[in-house]
Amino acid sequence: MRWTLEQLAEALRLLGSLDREVFSAVALSLGVAALSTVLATASGVPLGIAIGLGRFRGKQILTTVLHTLLALPTVLIGLVLYSVLSRRGLLGEWRLLYTPAAIGMGQFVLALPLVTALALAAAEGVDPRVRLTALSLGAGRWRMARTLLSEGRGAFLAAVVAGFGRVFGEVGISMMLGGNIRGYTRTVTTTIALETAKGEVALGIALGLVLMTVALTVNLLFLWLRKKPTP
Amino acid sequence: MTAYAIEIRRLTKDYGPRRVLDIDHFAVGTRSVCVVVGPNGSGKTTLLKVLSLLEPQTAGRVLLWGEPVGDSPTADRRLRRRVVMVREQPWMFHTTVLGNVSYGLTARGIGRQEARRRAAAALETVGMAHAADWLAPVLSAGEARRTALARALVVEPDLVLLDEPLADVDAQQRVNVERIIRELPARGTTVLVTTHRLDAAYRLAGRCVSLVHGRLHDALPDNHFSGTIVEAEGEPVMPIAPGCRLHLATPLRGPAHAVIDPRTVILSRTPPASSARNCFAGHVAGLAVEADRVRVTVDVGVPIIALITERSFREMRLELGEPIWVVFKTLSLDVYGGKPA
Amino acid sequence: MMMGGLALMLSALSCNENPPAGSPETDSGNRQVIRLATTTSTENSGLLERLLPFFEQWWGAPVHVIAVGTGRALNLGRNGDADAVLVHDPAAEEAFVAEGYGINRRLVMYNDFLLLGPKDDPAGIGQASGPPDALKRIAQAESAFVSRGDNSATHKREMTLWKAADLEPTGDWYLEAGQGMSATLMMADERGAYCLSDRGTYLAMRGKLRLEPLFEDPEALENPYSIIAVNPAIHRDANYLGAMALVAWVTSPEGQKIIGDFRVDDAVLFHPLAVPPKQQGDGK
Numbered sequence: 001m002r003w004t005l006e007q008l009a010e011a012l013r014l015l016g017s018l019d020r021e022v023f024s025a026v027a028l029s030l031g032v033a034a035l036s037t038v039l040a041t042a043s044g045v046p047l048g049i050a051i052g053l054g055r056f057r058g059k060q061i062l063t064t065v066l067h068t069l070l071a072l073p074t075v076l077i078g079l080v081l082y083s084v085l086s087r088r089g090l091l092g093e094w095r096l097l098y099t100p101a102a103i104g105m106g107q108f109v110l111a112l113p114l115v116t117a118l119a120l121a122a123a124e125g126v127d128p129r130v131r132l133t134a135l136s137l138g139a140g141r142w143r144m145a146r147t148l149l150s151e152g153r154g155a156f157l158a159a160v161v162a163g164f165g166r167v168f169g170e171v172g173i174s175m176m177l178g179g180n181i182r183g184y185t186r187t188v189t190t191t192i193a194l195e196t197a198k199g200e201v202a203l204g205i206a207l208g209l210v211l212m213t214v215a216l217t218v219n220l221l222f223l224w225l226r227k228k229p230t231p
Numbered sequence: 232m233t234a235y236a237i238e239i240r241r242l243t244k245d246y247g248p249r250r251v252l253d254i255d256h257f258a259v260g261t262r263s264v265c266v267v268v269g270p271n272g273s274g275k276t277t278l279l280k281v282l283s284l285l286e287p288q289t290a291g292r293v294l295l296w297g298e299p300v301g302d303s304p305t306a307d308r309r310l311r312r313r314v315v316m317v318r319e320q321p322w323m324f325h326t327t328v329l330g331n332v333s334y335g336l337t338a339r340g341i342g343r344q345e346a347r348r349r350a351a352a353a354l355e356t357v358g359m360a361h362a363a364d365w366l367a368p369v370l371s372a373g374e375a376r377r378t379a380l381a382r383a384l385v386v387e388p389d390l391v392l393l394d395e396p397l398a399d400v401d402a403q404q405r406v407n408v409e410r411i412i413r414e415l416p417a418r419g420t421t422v423l424v425t426t427h428r429l430d431a432a433y434r435l436a437g438r439c440v441s442l443v444h445g446r447l448h449d450a451l452p453d454n455h456f457s458g459t460i461v462e463a464e465g466e467p468v469m470p471i472a473p474g475c476r477l478h479l480a481t482p483l484r485g486p487a488h489a490v491i492d493p494r495t496v497i498l499s500r501t502p503p504a505s506s507a508r509n510c511f512a513g514h515v516a517g518l519a520v521e522a523d524r525v526r527v528t529v530d531v532g533v534p535i536i537a538l539i540t541e542r543s544f545r546e547m548r549l550e551l552g553e554p555i556w557v558v559f560k561t562l563s564l565d566v567y568g569g570k571p572a
Numbered sequence: 573m574m575m576g577g578l579a580l581m582l583s584a585l586s587c588n589e590n591p592p593a594g595s596p597e598t599d600s601g602n603r604q605v606i607r608l609a610t611t612t613s614t615e616n617s618g619l620l621e622r623l624l625p626f627f628e629q630w631w632g633a634p635v636h637v638i639a640v641g642t643g644r645a646l647n648l649g650r651n652g653d654a655d656a657v658l659v660h661d662p663a664a665e666e667a668f669v670a671e672g673y674g675i676n677r678r679l680v681m682y683n684d685f686l687l688l689g690p691k692d693d694p695a696g697i698g699q700a701s702g703p704p705d706a707l708k709r710i711a712q713a714e715s716a717f718v719s720r721g722d723n724s725a726t727h728k729r730e731m732t733l734w735k736a737a738d739l740e741p742t743g744d745w746y747l748e749a750g751q752g753m754s755a756t757l758m759m760a761d762e763r764g765a766y767c768l769s770d771r772g773t774y775l776a777m778r779g780k781l782r783l784e785p786l787f788e789d790p791e792a793l794e795n796p797y798s799i800i801a802v803n804p805a806i807h808r809d810a811n812y813l814g815a816m817a818l819v820a821w822v823t824s825p826e827g828q829k830i831i832g833d834f835r836v837d838d839a840v841l842f843h844p845l846a847v848p849p850k851q852q853g854d855g856k
Contacts, residue, residue, distance in 0.1 A: 087652030087807060095809075097653055098607065098638060128323040132285050136316050137335035151325055179638040182621070197755040198616055199512065199780040 010202035011209060021183070022191070022207065026214060028100060029187040032169040036104045039165075040111035041160050048119025048159070050143055053131075063120065069113035074172025075107075081106050082176055098179035103187070106173035111163040118159030126152040142212050154226065158222055188214075235260040235297070236390055236421035237282060242291035244277055244445075251277045252445045254291075258315035259423060259438075261296075262416040266432040267425045269442035275425035276319065278442065279392040282423065283316035295390065312339070316392040321379030323367035328359060328378055332368045335386035353385035355379070356403055356411060372399035380408065384415075391415065393424045397431050409434055434565075453536040454491045460484045460569055472532025478508040480561040483569030490565045497558040498527060498547070506561045511535070515553045526550075529557050588630060603633030606814035609646075609654035611725065611754035614797065615639035617772035617841055623830050627821045633814055641752070642725040649692035649800070652807035656815035660770075660797040674800035676816065678823045681831050681842040682796040685729060685775055687787035688757070689715075689766040697787045704737035706787045711737075714745045716765035720756050720790055721748025729795070730768045736836070748777075756779060770795050772841045779837075799823070823847065 052060060084090050085097040085105075096102045100225045126148050149156055154156045171189035178185030180194060196204040237259040244252035251274045259265045269275050280286040281293060284307055285302055293300040295310050315335070324331050329350050336346035354360045357377040362370070370378060376399060383391055396412065397405050412435055415422050425442075426432055432439050441448045458469040460468055460483060468476040477489055497503070503510055513535070517528030525544040527537045535557050539547075548553070615637060616619065617779035622653045624635050638645075638654060648654040650673045657674065659665060668674045686696060687706055695713035700706035710717055719741070720727035734741050747765065749756040754774040760767035762780045774785065799822055821827045823846035832844045843849075 083449070087809075092652070098636060127322065128322070129318070133322040133324075134334075135316070135339075136283055136285060136314075137338055137382065138312050138315075139334075139338045143338050147324065153325075179636070181636040181638060184634075184636055197752055197758070198611075199754060199758050199777055 007202045007205060011205035014206040015209060020212065022188075024190045025181065025186050025191050025207075028185070028211060029168060029174075029189065030214060030218075032100050032107060032187070033164060036107035036111055036167055037115075037160065037164040039108050040115045040163050044112050044115030044163070045119045045149070045156060045159065046145070048116045048121075049123040049148060052115075052120040052123030062159055063117075064113075064118050065230070066113055066120070070117060072110070072113070074170045075176060076111060077106050077109050078173045078176025081109065081173075085177065097177065098181060098185060100178065100185055102177040103174050103185060106168040106177045107170065110173060111167050111172060114166055114227045115159050115163040118162055119156060122152045122155030122159060123148060125155055134230075157222060157226050161219060165215065165217065168218075169211065234260055236263075236295065237423070238292075238294040238297075238302065240292045240294075242281070242293060243289050244274075244286070245289045250445060252281070252288075254278075254445075254447045257385060257440070257447050259421060261421050262419055263438065264412060264416060264422040264424065264435055266435050266439045267423065267442050267447075268427065268432045268439055269425070270427055273442045275428050276394050276446040279394050279423070279425060282390075283392050284311045285316065286340070293352060313389040314392065315383040315386060315388040315390075315425050317376075317379045317383045317394060317396065319394040319398065320372070321375055321382075323370060323375055323378065325368060327363065327368070328354065328365050328367050328370070329363040331338045331378060332382045332385055335382060339386065349385055350381070353381040356384075357381045358407055365458055373401055376400055377404060377408065380411070384420075386412070387418075388420065390421045390423070393422065395426055396424060397426065397428070434441055451491050456489045456533070458487070458489070460487050460566070475511055475532040477525050477564060478561045479564055481565055481566040481569070482571050483566055485572070487566055487569030491535075491559055491563050493526070493536040493538040493562040495559055496535060498537050498539060498549070499556040499558055500527070500547070503558045505558065507558045509557075509559045509561060509564075511557045513555060513557060515549055515555055517548065527555075529555055531557055593808055603631065604811045604814060606631075606633060606635045606656065606811050606818055607638060607648075607654045608656050608658060608818065609633050609638050609640065609644075609648040610637045610658040611642050611645060611660065612754070613724075613770050613773045614658060614725065616752070616754050617776050617844060618836065619772070619831065619834050622834055623822070623827065626830060627818060630821065631814065631817050635818065642728075643723050644712055646673075649802045652802065652810055654802060655811040656799060656801050656818055658797060658799045659725060660795050661728060662726070662796060662798070664725070665798050665800060668800060673806060674689075675803050676819055677798050677800040677846040678819055680797045680799050680822050681828075681844050681846075682794055683691070683771045684790045684795050685726070685768055685793040686771055686785040686789070687766060687850065688760065688769055688774060688781075689786045690764040691782070691784055693786050695766065700787055703733045703787070703792050704790055707733055707741075708737045708739060710766050711739050711741060714743060716745050716747065716760075716763050718747045718749055718756055718760035718763065718767045720753065720768075721750045722752075723754075725795075726753060726768060726770060733768075747812050757783070772836075775836045775839050782787050797842070802848040806850070811844045 007041065034226065051059065081102065082097065085094070085102055086092055130151045131144065132139065134144050139147060169189060171193050174187045174190045175193065178190065180186050180190040188207055191209045192204045195207065235258045237257070239254050239257040242252055242254045245249060249342055267275055267278065277286065278298060281288050287301055295314065298306060298310060300307065300310060316523060324334060326504045329347060332350035332353055333346040336349060337343060351360065351363060354363055358382055359377050360373065367378065376396060380393070380396060393412070396408060400408055406459060408487065412422055413422065424435060456469065456471045458471055460467050460479060460481070462484070463476070467479045467484065469487065470476045479489060511531035513529040513531030515527060516530040516534060519526040520541070523541050524538050527539060527543055527549060529535050529537060537557065602745045610620070620637055624637070638648065640648070642659045642664060645654070645657050645659050646664055646668050649668065658680070665677060667678050675853065689695070695710045695715040697706040697709050700709055714733055719730055749759050753769060754777060755775055757767060757769055757773065761783050767783065799819050801812065801819055802810045804810055804812040825847045828844035828847035831842050832849050834841055
């Protein structure tokens, strides 16, 4: 117990002395997570709405597959993408392995099923009267989608937030596809993994605190977005 | 084109094993108001949903302005644009009142500025102009209903379907809403209204039909009298049969209709000594048992229907042909039509 | 298409995230990045952090160090995902070169392996006659032993020693961590178990460990490191010139001196092999 508290105290102390490398890691983690979340949202939300509102054969099966994808371990995604992005792999020509771009791709794959599944639930969760009312007032497909997003905005925003949270704190993909290269693909999470393996527990905790503080800030931003009235 | 805005032929609508609608033939002329009267659960809302293309019929043909519904998605889309339905509990979008009323306009491609202008005008007519910037979900039931009405009418549809438009609306606004509905045909709109209140049905003028257990009857509800209100000894009366005049409490005069709910008609063997001013002598012309009540038709020169409990019936031991008095208060009569004196 | 757009955007991101690094794509003016695959123990020792900046400044291009297990590092070389490899597994290195994936293998430095254990040395390996004897004592005493268990160079060395002692380590006392050297040491430390480690990692972590080196044999447990360039004949777009420059520099007098001068807590971690200190004029 005493040791734990000591480590915690040391961690707080270290927060004050964090250096450029840490800021660079935070910037990288944030940048890559933000970009992959944006792209996952842009693809996942429309997809989720389309499936959620759709009435077609195989919808149940598709939804089940989607939910199963939520269990994909980050290391597995990392492994599969590694074999694709490797010089010998399908997309080797693109030379993306061990770059931030590769981490972004992996995180996109991680976030997409999550955002889609939650957007699907959000679309289905919107009161059916919304759809009927909008339809009765002459809303076409695009207007309908916008209206659904607006009416269900809480749930849709939660989907985005969940997607962001998932990728911001992951380490398997960052490690496998980024390579944890100092100054280039070292994210906060891979730094934590590295330092912890080296026994630098206090530093690991300090970095963890930094990570959560950034996550908190982002979520406060989401909160502000949610409270804004509709145009 | 065609004289009928709505035409229904052999329509059935089932929800699973339950047959909710079973209408052989029903037509509503363009630019008219038609009121569908019926108790809750009679299928009124379902009828409106089918007519507004929100629900498909199980079998039968529905024609809007001569065009069949359900043939092709494109035709349906086109028809749907001409029909608006206002539900009993309208859904308010999570935006301002003005935003809600503008919805149909912007959905049809009208620019925001213009849409807001028209929406503001529509709010004015339903008496909700003061609430333009309120967030719609906080409105009371009556306010929501009026807003939904404005929302529907602002797009100037050819057919408006109103499900219980007067419920929850306070007395002051009710007059306003009824006036709006009555004036719609003049603007080229056909109106179909559902209600469970007989009095409201008559005040809206036009044609009335009744829907009971999914079946439509063209017959007018019971105890509906048409006549002219005149003054006799300084009081308004409406003669309905030789020697038979309805005493009314109303400022209206001239050609009008009067209705009385059969449940408020009292039967008496002896000439009643009461404050009620409407007493007529007649005889029992018909008896019909309906569940736990009995419909008694009394001929006082015109038939007046009274609805009494089965128990009362047994206790009174009414028989066909028996002389009987019919009593009801002036205040029990609803009057509509007519003009203020 | 989505992935392409993503890749494009993130490539731009890659540029911004690391000011000194140039774009991975090269033109004649800008030097291309050199990807060096090495083992976790090498990276964790801190040597590369000290050594490479000098090279980067001289050559004018960054070195991206990807630290994984030995087997994986060589695989990166085979796949063309690295331009050079720095590992310490002579048998595997020879195979790598023999298969044609690597060329110009140069011995860079060496250190040695140590057997660490709890202070009280329950198995008594302090009196062992040699590495196999030490392991035999551990097995007989059934004292806890944590192995890398990950087919790394260290692990393979350990297996060789068990074989030399004619033993197959099994039982509740033998734990396979399946992780890097630092993590394995932490585990052994937690459990008060014996462990085979390279000196470099041990010295880097000395402050955090309660384990102590109980058995040393610098000759028998010598641990040589080599650097190999990836064969451009197999991977035409590998940064061959950069890799060769790196190989040259780490085996140059300048590079070797830096290696030899590297200290952690006043202890020498690595001994230069290509240009040993005796020939530098100022002996060790």
